[in-house]
Amino acid sequence: MSDQSDEVVTRVEGDVGLITLNRPRAINSLNQNMVDLLRDVLARWADDDAVRAVVVSGAGERGLCAGGDVVAVYHSARKDGAEARRFWRDEYLMNGQIGRFAKPYVALMDGIVMGGGVGVSAHGNTRVVTDTSKVAMPEVGIGFIPDVGGAYLLSRAPGALGLHAALTGAPFSGADAIALGFADHYVPHGDLEAFTAAVVADGVDAALARHAVEPPPSELAAQRDWIDECYAGDSVEDIVAALRGHDARPANDAADLIATRSPIALSVTLEAVRRAGKAQTLEDVLVQDYRVSSASLRSHDLVEGIRAQLVDKDRNPKWSPAELAEVSAADVEAYFAPVDDDLSF
Numbered sequence: 001m002s003d004q005s006d007e008v009v010t011r012v013e014g015d016v017g018l019i020t021l022n023r024p025r026a027i028n029s030l031n032q033n034m035v036d037l038l039r040d041v042l043a044r045w046a047d048d049d050a051v052r053a054v055v056v057s058g059a060g061e062r063g064l065c066a067g068g069d070v071v072a073v074y075h076s077a078r079k080d081g082a083e084a085r086r087f088w089r090d091e092y093l094m095n096g097q098i099g100r101f102a103k104p105y106v107a108l109m110d111g112i113v114m115g116g117g118v119g120v121s122a123h124g125n126t127r128v129v130t131d132t133s134k135v136a137m138p139e140v141g142i143g144f145i146p147d148v149g150g151a152y153l154l155s156r157a158p159g160a161l162g163l164h165a166a167l168t169g170a171p172f173s174g175a176d177a178i179a180l181g182f183a184d185h186y187v188p189h190g191d192l193e194a195f196t197a198a199v200v201a202d203g204v205d206a207a208l209a210r211h212a213v214e215p216p217p218s219e220l221a222a223q224r225d226w227i228d229e230c231y232a233g234d235s236v237e238d239i240v241a242a243l244r245g246h247d248a249r250p251a252n253d254a255a256d257l258i259a260t261r262s263p264i265a266l267s268v269t270l271e272a273v274r275r276a277g278k279a280q281t282l283e284d285v286l287v288q289d290y291r292v293s294s295a296s297l298r299s300h301d302l303v304e305g306i307r308a309q310l311v312d313k314d315r316n317p318k319w320s321p322a323e324l325a326e327v328s329a330a331d332v333e334a335y336f337a338p339v340d341d342d343l344s345f
Helices: 032-046 070-078 082-100 150-154 161-168 174-180 189-202 204-211 221-230 236-245 249-258 263-278 282-297 300-311 329-334
Strands: 008-013 016-021 053-058 105-109 112-114 126-129 134-136
Touching (some): 008 032, 016 032, 016 189, 032 082, 070 300, 082 282, 126 174, 150 161, 150 263, 161 263, 189 204, 221 236, 221 249, 236 249, 236 263, 263 282, 263 300, 263 329
Parallel strands (some): 053 105, 105 126, 112 134
């Protein structure tokens, strides 16, 4: 059985549903059509007794999924924002579906897995990384805030590792992903094809037993001392000051990286992760994400950040406010206000 689409390819082999994100030139970045297709197939397979497990992968050699189609978000934001809000609404509903999926949901987090790519993988119950995995929630670099339920995971990472990942937006390895709680198992990149075949032939547990290996040590987890110390501050300003004042070179590098990010996005991200840490469920965080993302559409920095990184590509965004000190508590609070079409699960 197969159900073909240009952008998402699904088929059933034996009792395993296989999903391939199929926009390799865009590193399988998600658009509205792909989200619609994924929601539909997951709903069907959840209720289909003939499908006992699902495996999600990305076409091409570069990665599972580089995120959402943010250039489409840019054009929507410059109009009325309606298309972007529809996309996020449906994407976040899909993230909730994945989090609740009762059958084995095996996400092959190979290569680049960023933003929306985390959303289609890291809420699953069987998350596989490799030696090529490059995972990130890089939203602050485009004036946006980690979404797709990412703050749920970031807030539950050991110590302040999640805050470090959120405020720098820097990519981390497969071993780091396991240490942060974004992934469960480590399978060498070269074994993925055999691993998938083993899932189909023998089931998920047998495939993991045969192909999963001990991950290398996490470089991020090894730096928890300075990360936990520096990210304990009440504000992003406090955190940057602590990073600059620390004698560990990686701490200074983190400060330099954070300094290039949107001040309002950083301030909202800090608050979003802290609120997510108090949330009971993934769905609660996705409701928060929809409010925050909707507010981002009205901001200067989202359009400016995408312009600088992906449209004009001058890599020189002019943030407003330009400095962390200019961001007020009221500015941050406004991002969390309820919206007329709040998500419900």
